[in-house]
Amino acid sequence: MAKVNEITEEEKEALSQYKNIWVFVEQTGGVAHSVSFELLTKARELANKLGCQVGAVSIGKSVSHLAEEAFKYGADKFYYIEEEVFKDYRTEPFRDALTKLVLKYKPEIFLIGATTQGRDLSGTVATELRTGLTADTTKQEIDPETGNLMMTRPTFGGSLMATIICPKNRPQMSTVRPGVFKAIPVEQPKAGEMIKEKTNITEDQIVKKILKKVVSSEGNINLGFYDVIVSGGKGMGNKENFHMIKELADLLGGTWAGSRKAVELGYVPQSRQVGQTGQTVHSKLYIACGISGAIQHLVGMQTSDIIISINTDGEAPIFDVSTYCIVEDAIKFIPKLIAELKEKNLTPVKK
């Protein structure tokens, strides 16, 4: 009997048919989700190590215009399906179309954004392909010995990290949350190859119908876009006190956010929650005001460059990850800080 991780010659042969790295370019109404470009950047880096190509794949009613952007972020090829039935995202037709493409072109690695759409899609596609899927990875590396993808992800709410491999099944699939990797355009983008595919899926085969769509502008704030985030927790006391959080954020050209407790208390909308069940951010500056620093919060912000925390409790765990620790009452301190900053902003600083 072969050992769990041992690979037979036959298996090797089957695996070797799979080449190249694919990234799913998620779009809504023809606009790509930023996570797609973050993943393309990562895919380019991995492909350079493996010496293979990067394929971007997109499905929708009108997606061919996304190719240019995909090439800019390092794709060599753009595979796409443009059909009326794919106008809105629905699990089943997207699953079937994507599964077919994967079976036809056999990518070795397949990366998908861990958005609501990406999570919905990836689990069903991986099941159809009977391959492994590693969710919410924060690090992707190539094992120099085996060439396998090593995918690291937090578990137990961030208390533990696990490095996962998928040695015997292809593609090696994983999802990555928006904001985990940076999107960096390649230096000399090339016009890649466009490959148009067709399906024979018709509307009457799709049992799920969309009756209504509600777009809420609050629902789609992407905290990952901001260099500066001022975040408040339960310690801010009430919703009104978040005015100072917003004002400070505004002065610093950033945006505001909160902890889950602040969300539960109605101080902050869920769309602005940072942490395990909220968004992950890697801002240049993160200011935590009245946040204790539970592990589920830390996993969402602890890789920020500078962290400044204001908390009345000098032993609060948030200080363990902070660059600067301020043991003060945030509700009294922030207005003073704002006043001081406004003054400084008026006096021209020499460069």
Add this chain to the structure above:
Amino acid sequence: MHALVFIKQVPDASQVRVNYETGTLIREGVPAILNPFEAHAVEEAVRLREEYGGKVSVITMGPPQATEALKECLSRGADNAYLLSDRVFAGSDTLATSYALYEGAKKIIELEGEVDLFFAGKQAIDGDTAQTGPGIATRFDMPLVTYLMKLDEVNIDKKEAVATRLTEFGQETLKVPLPAFFTVEETLNELSHAPLPWLIKAAQTEIKMLTGENVNLDREQCGLRHSPTKVKKAFTPEKRQRGETLTGSVEELTQKTSDILVPFLKKEK
């Protein structure tokens, strides 16, 4: 109406601490709880039963201790509880888990009759993968509605449901034929207190066992050996060091802090 809820027992992740010296999780004294999302899934299923009649079944795959979580579901109003437990399942990843639960669910259908609505939590708080539900739905080739916020309408006779789910940009309302599979958000409903008769009935309800003996299993799809993903290593995240604690009077602190912030100031136009 027959609803089947997939439930999981998890360690209370908010109470798990890390021993940075040994690089391990401190799990002693950490209570095992019903995954919070499933409490809402059971609540929804039980509300449907109260409205349309019928029954609610729950299933978990796990070790014998998972019985506790099943009992909680019974006291929340579920009618039948099944524990799917066998050594072959040890070390299953999500692909192998969804396979096992799919076979377990088929057995329940055989024993209890057709299921109209399948429910799972949005995600389990220990693994956080959110993959198991979509995996089971795919194996049944049944419409999937993830991130369920509201079941607007259920029509058992017409075998149809209207459901609202969360999307990246807001919400969407879908019409799906039944049977369908739903993974639920905590905002779906408010948990209610079970009336005393339910609690008494729950205490008297026996947990039914599903094993390799009575479930039709392809062993080539079960457990660690047949899970495509393997854990290569587990480690504690690198801990940042506590930085500088700013000291001085409040005036001095504001000075120091604003000096740090000056480079970030948005320039007045």
